[in-house]
Amino acid sequence: MKKIKLIRVRVDLANSNTFPKGFVNEEALDAASDFEIELHKKEDDDQARSDALNKNA
Numbered sequence: 001m002k003k004i005k006l007i008r009v010r011v012d013l014a015n016s017n018t019f020p021k022g023f024v025n026e027e028a029l030d031a032a033s034d035f036e037i038e039l040h041k042k043e044d045d046d047q048a049r050s051d052a053l054n055k056n057a
Helices: 026-030 034-055
Strands: none
Touching: none
């Protein structure tokens, strides 16, 4: 799997002027396979379950 440079963005939900506009790494987006996407979805779901259990503990 190829490493992708991450870009951090700070957004103020009350101010739409802070929302990012028009940048996407199309090469990286196209390079993500369906398998990788499903793997990340599973990781997100697992993390959400873990967070919910830890919050209620």
